[in-house]
Amino acid sequence: MTLWFLRGLRRGVVTTWYPARPDSSAASLPTPPVFRADVLDRATADRLVEVCPSRALRRESDTLIFDLGACTACGRCQDAAPEAATPSGEFELAATSRAHLVKRIPLLREARS
Amino acid sequence: MNALTWFYLAAAGWGLAAATVLAGRGAQLAIRVACALSGLAGAAALAGGASALWWGDSRVITAGGSVVVGTLQLQATSLGGIFAALLGLVAVAIAAFAPRYHQAGPGTGIYLGVFNLALAACLAVLAAANVVTFLVAWESVALLCYLLILRNPGRPEAAAGAFWFLALSEAGFVLVVAAFVILAAKTHTMQLDLIAARAHLVPAGWRDAAYLLALTGFGFKAGLVPLHVWLPEAHPVAPADGSAFLSGLVVKLGAYGIALFAFRLLPVGPAWVGLLTMAAGAVTAAIGILYAMNERDLKRFLAYSTIENTGIIVTAFGAAMIFGAYRQRALWAFLLLAGLYHVANHGTYKTLLFLEAGVVEHATGTRDMDRLGGLIHRLPRSAVITLVGTLGIATLPPLNGFVSEWLIFQGLFQGFRTGSHLIGILIVVAAAALGLTGGLAIYAFVRGFGIPFLGMPRTRQAREAAEHGQPVAGPALLAVSCAALAVGAPLVILALSRAVGTVTGVALRPVLLPGNLTVIPAHTDFSAFSPTYLAVFLVAVTVVPVLIYLAGRPRADSVTASVWDGGMVTFKPRMQYSAMTFSAPTRVTFDALYRPSVSLHRASDDPAGRSGPVHYETEVTPVFERYLYRPVIRAVEWLADLVRPIQSGDVNLYLFYVFAMIILAYLLGAL
Amino acid sequence: MTAVQPGPAGSLASLLGAVSGASFAEAGNAVTVRIPVAQLETAVHHLATTGARLADLFAAGQDPAVLHLVWALDAQQQYLIVQADVTGDEYPPLSDIAPAAFAEECEIYEQFGIRPATGKPLNRVALPPHAGPDFPRLGHRPGQAPAEIHAPHTVGGHAFEFPFGPVRQVGMESLYYGLVTSGEEIVDLYLFTWHKHRGLEWRLRGRTPRDALFHVERTEGLSAIAMSWAFTAAVEAALGVDPPSAAQRTRAVALELERLYNHAAATAALCQATGLSIGQSAAEIALERLLRLNAAVFGHRYLFGVMETGGVRRAPDAAELRGQLPAAQSELCRAADALLATNSFLDRLEACGIVTTEQARRLGLVGPVARAAGVSIDTRLDQPAPPYFQHPPAVAARTSGDVLARFGVMHDEAAESVRLIGDLLDAGAGAGTANVPSTGGSGLGWAESSRGEALAWVALGADGRISRARLRPASVRNWRGFDDACRSQNVFTDVPIIEASFWLTVAGTAR
């Protein structure tokens, strides 16, 4: 067993300091997208709703309902409309109420040119 | 009233009971009256035994008899006293048990008649004062028990079981007769106390030969290992009270015989005789419990447990004889006392367990543990009584089994006092064998009680067993006596020390009971313990915390949730231990002795690799029956075939035989 | 289906033996042959005796349900799909392939109501007990089956059943064991996996391949790349699409990375099962580094979202991968070497949970379990897909078939994967997808997941939507070997060790 003891000493501490300090590995994690309200019109919104495989997006008249809980951060909406959706980089998404995860993004009234 | 008058009363009571039940041809009223009489007679025997124990041997009374048979002499000896007391207790318990157990009918009438006569015959054996009385009584016990076992001849193995009993009893009887003849010839008297007085006249060789013949002869009845085969065959087929009487009392007569020869008739012999006895006892105990471990039939399991306890008793007697040979008189008497104490204890809880096995069979119709389960909910009272019996026989502290086993162990651990290292080591080896037996006994009786009484019912009969109408009084009395024998241990030891004093001439009382409640094993510098304080303390340790909890219980609202089962939908009866799987570890450890055979059918063996029904059977090979008795039986049959031509049916040939015999006798006479 | 070429297919005719009325079709590396059902038994017997390995058996379509038998022809380095129409609710008993295809026969019966005419009872496989007649199925539900159709799990005699699960240790998937034991040794073992049946094949009907890919990745989370590669290869074979070679090399890089982290996770699970917590920590450090490497290189710790029908969505960050892979690999190798030097650990693995070569072949086991039992099959070599023509991997194999052999095979494969990744990166791995027409067709795709050969078969309707998708991850095959491996064990604590050495997922077999 001394083999393991020495090996462990040589390996050193790998444990993260999170939550005291942010962990560097979080940067490369897939994160839900952020939607740009000033670019989103109904057509783009409908395209995004159609492309999301996990039913995380739906449109109610002129607001885009984005359910963070259902989002799997697969990035298909970012591929479909890169100008409207960009990764948020936010991975700490735990919520104490389901409503906190349902975000409402107001859409542009008139169709964009 | 001296002991013999109590014995007369008892014998008369049993005779009367037999007469009434035989006359009444088993009518319900006749049964009830007979059992009442039998109970009273039992009480009388108990009183007689106790007084014989306390006041020592009574005078020899010649109660008649003819010139042909020889005089019929009786004497209430203190050595026989403990056995007579046990006989009384067992008789009372069975008397309370029998009326509710047996249905009225001519068969029951005959059975109870024979049963009461067997009780009287046993009393006669214990009170016999001369050789002829002893042998006549002994043979009548054997025959009457044969009839008891044949209670329901319809059962397939009844005839075989009864015949095993009779055959081995007769074999034992022949050896016992030989032993008595040797002693009587050498001491020129037939009276037991005279034999005892003149025992020093018997030359050493003859004395040891007589003892070995007696040991083997009585070993057949007591169930020493190679001779034990009839117990597991006879007990399952006898009715409940029959097998209880067999195991509780008749087997103890074997032990009485060995004690009679070892401690009363013969002077202290050489060490090797004691060693041989102790070895036989230790081997019997170990092998008895090992076979008990893997029995599925309740009564066969208890029968093997009887063999184990006989082994413990005979080990105690053997060790006593060794200490006697090395002039350790205190330990010699102490171990005899311990052995006798264990006889009493085993008599009580084994009878209880057999009666309860009868109740279980009566309520569910089966004795197979794998078809029972969960009976504690259906037969609560019987379960509690069986638990008391199981705690007793598993030699666990609060109850009497622990006290006698502790005494025996303390005696065995003082092997170093013999002075010779070899003997000391051998005694401790025997103690180790008893240790192994004790451990396995607890394991076996956790199984013996757990599988039938706890868990979920495995079959419909177990689910629908009903307590109402089952006899409870008899076993309850025995349970109370178990507790009494434990808490009252100092009193029992006091009585036994007086009995042992009269037999061995060693005043044990001051040596054993310095205080009034503590017990020390013959030598003050060794160890001490007080069974009474222990029992009281153990009860307190369990009851008091419960009371404190109930008194100061926090008022938090408690939620009852089901047992955590991994989220499975339902527990099925097949998901609990079965009898053979619970004892599987022993089959692996001792496979050389068991040589288990397995038969397995699996749906998944089908080349299609499907999963489905699995059937797994395992059997333990009966080593002694197969490799010892079957060859003997075949040899006897072969001999019989050899001799058959002699009986050719031709009268002239018969005349020639007679003529040849006369000539032969004449020639032999001339030598 | 491309036109029938007599050339290569002709050589297969000899394989089917005396079978008349067979029509051939070749798509990618898989040949489909359709034979009348009456000839099925002789064809199956002939194939089984000439050493072909039955990879999968499933049904598709309804009235008539078409039976598909997928055979792996290692000699011809191809797959052969034998199709036969089954009218009525019974098809001839295929006794030659009975052990390997029994679970599939049960599944076909549950989903399509057609069963082999053996009359022997089948088992419940996927559908839960409360599945009523209107429970969604792929085809007609079985007719009023006689009671004994589902072999009951009864335990007779002296054995008893030790129930275990479905909620098991922390962090373990829900799985119910029925451990029938004699008190000392395990007499029989059966599994219920219907707790986790999500009905994926039913769910994929009517979806476009691109939508379906989202669910295919999640059939078996720990083999996302292998399953999605098999599925996309099937779609590409159906539509005759060839992804750019750089994308194919990226797929291979992702597959090897997935194999690496799975073998690290298996090592950690093995150490946990044997109670060596130091070894478990060392393996988990290596595992975490590999997962972080996946996130840095492909943007997802479990490589979800890398695959795309016709190619790959993301190119690997080659510099990052070349920089960090050697460190992660040395971490894993040092942990494994330290384990191989720990006697207490090795004693628990030797002669524990043995799968014999005959059993592996009879039950059709795949992956490290088969390779450790002496059946060295590896689809990357036996049925090479594009990137593996130029970069053939060396196959690690053992013959003892116990847990130590499986651990050894995994250890060697991990080293081999790192070498492969190096070669693939040198040859250049990029993103890019070929365009995928939305037309009809059916095709077979496969990939060597860390657990073994993962198969997928797809039938696309005229509008390009899926009419029938068959997903067969390696876990479906290897759980059968787990029953046999546990059967001879005499210690209960060996069962978790054997399960860790198989390193299968319940999600994969329950689908």
Add this chain to the structure above:
Amino acid sequence: MTASNPSIRGQRDGASAQAAESGSGTDAEQKAADQLRQRIASQFRRSLHIRTLDTGSCAACEQEIRLLAAPHYDLHRLGLFFTPAPRHADLLMVTGPAIRAFDVAARKTYEAMPGPKIVVATGACALGGVYPSDAFMHGSVSEILPVDVWIPGCPPSPLALLQGLLVAVDRLAEKVADLTFAADGPTVEVPE
């Protein structure tokens, strides 16, 4: 990608507060619920025992949960412990889309846990994402168990799980309630 995108930091203005309110009834109810949660959380501050429950996950969430005990994350340093028996567990981490065949086992696991207890739905499947509600499954865990904390992600990384657990015992402030995920400024060049 920046560590955290400044533009998504929403303010506690009407919109997001209103977003938070809309889902959970009157103010009093909300206050009572918070009170209860604070009381429960205070009991578990220093040592919390966690039991996991897989109601049909794809095994990726299970692997992430196992990694919580790995040296890199080591939840023991935060006073969180895994326990096999629900009888000794305070928190139940549920993964998977609540397959209907699993209802009895899930209900039994929940009831085997002594109160007070916390249920954490883990992963997009458990929160109603990947699979819709149909004959096979309920679609989300809140259909079968009273969920207290939701952790999104497919699979949620060990760091997200740690954050979820610490939010469950009130040792970390919940961040997602304040984020709007709606950026208003031009963060990327708009192709004409």
